[in-house]
Amino acid sequence: MVEAILEAAARILEDGGLAAFNTNAVAERAGVSVGSLYQYFPGKTALLAELIRRRRSELMDGLQREAASAEQRDLPSVVNGFIRAAIAHQLDRPRLATSLEYAEMMLPIDAETEALKRSIAETVASALALHGVPDPATAARDLSALTRGMVDTAGLFGETDTTSLERRVRRAVYGYLGIGLNA
């Protein structure tokens, strides 16, 4: 049930964005009553928050998997992993991603999501630091922002070819980090 509601909510966001996101619509789309929605989520905001938390969590998992072996690999390899994870995570539902990002930015965010956000930033920053990247916190922020921008836009334009997009993102990231492409 919780899954049905969350998936309905995701689809509403994909189709109509935050403007179309209302509890009645979500409930109807999920095939449940509004009452049931409120049985599982204290309110509209909580539903949105859970959607955000889940997406963040998925991304975190992908990045963490890459970060785990960061010590054993060289910087380009680690960074490639990050890029691949980010693309895999964000390319399929770009409109959903964009709506959640906007909501995340505007809404007063709960502590848990805030922590998750910070820990994502730190995961990336640590991996970069490990390989001697200067000002790793800023670099992590920049690279995330840059990647997110490119992938979201590519998604909105209907791109599905992961390989091409990955190559383009990599060029920008390598450039930012001062890694030669032949590296």
Place this chain on the structure above:
Amino acid sequence: MVEAILEAAARILEDGGLAAFNTNAVAERAGVSVGSLYQYFPGKTALLAELIRRRRSELMDGLQREAASAEQRDLPSVVNGFIRAAIAHQLDRPRLATSLEYAEMMLPIDAETEALKRSIAETVASALALHGVPDPATAARDLSALTRGMVDTAGLFGETDTTSLERRVRRAVYGYLGIGLNA
């Protein structure tokens, strides 16, 4: 009057995002009556559209100025100009920028803005094509997206130092284009 309304609308978006953006609030903030707002704008959406159009137009002006002399300058110089124009345009009101970008993506956009958008893309693409960048349309899209992502995020984090941000964006862009930094 129109100016007062538009500035009020911008401030509302900055303060509370799209959720706080309603005609009554805008009119009050502008110090005019709702009636007057409707005298000058057929509706809420039109007001938002005008805001978008103006911002786009400003960016367009900045880019065009750089593109005008593209033939006489080398690629790094042209690209630097674009970056500087984008940063100048977007760094000061990042919350406004983000809201407008979200609105632009979600709303059914009028033909005029659509044309403006396309012409921005073409302006950049042409300049890139002029210097032999392969697939200039995609490159223009990627570089815009990348820059927008970085600048918005920097703005939201309170950065105001244009120089540092410019240097970082440049590294990514140069990387993407395969221009050596010493070039």
Place this chain on the structure above:
Amino acid sequence: MVEAILEAAARILEDGGLAAFNTNAVAERAGVSVGSLYQYFPGKTALLAELIRRRRSELMDGLQREAASAEQRDLPSVVNGFIRAAIAHQLDRPRLATSLEYAEMMLPIDAETEALKRSIAETVASALALHGVPDPATAARDLSALTRGMVDTAGLFGETDTTSLERRVRRAVYGYLGIGLNA
């Protein structure tokens, strides 16, 4: 079970009044399921009605005990008994009493409670008639109203000293009945 539900209902009324009185809250407070509540009471109103009936019944018992020996005692003594019974009954849970009185007045009351109400009035009226009080029905109504008003208010102000309150009510009642205080 029935007792647990009724006590929970009473506590909810005490804490939050009629506004807070809903079946889910009562069931939860009683530690039973809503389903069980509906097993024993046909609905919310019936639960309230039972609460009213019980309180009325308790008061009736107290008054009847006094009325039973009315013939053998003089008017002041009988009246003292009534006052003491009313105070004992109403001083401990004034917020509950007030809510039930309000509900009783507003709700379409069932026949049984109506009969109980009438029989309380008649019990007092008869005792008064027995001692030559003129227009005993009106007097019974007036004295009940007067006592209820004073006791409820005293309760809401946190009074717990029965003796002082009793003395004050007695003065009013004696005055109403034209009984000298030294009688």
Place this chain on the structure above:
Amino acid sequence: MVEAILEAAARILEDGGLAAFNTNAVAERAGVSVGSLYQYFPGKTALLAELIRRRRSELMDGLQREAASAEQRDLPSVVNGFIRAAIAHQLDRPRLATSLEYAEMMLPIDAETEALKRSIAETVASALALHGVPDPATAARDLSALTRGMVDTAGLFGETDTTSLERRVRRAVYGYLGIGLNA
């Protein structure tokens, strides 16, 4: 408009009590839209509060008029005035009075009404103190409660004869104060 809404609200309370008191019903009865109701009252509670404030204010006026000349008159005369004011105020719309009293007791009351309430109590208490009544604060409370109880109940029973009711209340009040009826 404000008057129309308040009168509609009063009628709804009279007809159906607090349970029937909802913004849609009030607006419809007043012949205005819900929107208009919210133009003049920030919410349902504020509407109720205004109703309470007005009733309190009216009572206050009546009592104050009597209290003004308290020094020049003897106690029975002053008290008669209070009783007459209370009856005039409360006998005509007993169901409204009862609902407002219940609401006043249960709702978190705003500072202004609280002050009004206190000042009513003090007005009566001062007048009593002036004539040597011991513990005037408690006496004021008791007499108000007693009178309110009797008048409300009389009203609910359809009494309209002010003279008879006044005589009965006077007996109780005089008795409470230890004033001989022949005084």
Place this chain on the structure above:
DNA sequence: TATGAATGAGGATTCATTCAT
């Protein structure tokens, strides 16, 4: 033209009641 009161559809949330397990 400017005003802002009035409108009412839309959307968030609650809660009495039912019913499958």
Place this chain on the structure above:
DNA sequence: CATGAATGAATCCTCATTCAT
């Protein structure tokens, strides 16, 4: 019998838009 998830009508409140002045 007991449970409590599910339902959806009812209710509060907001806000885009209109229109009389």
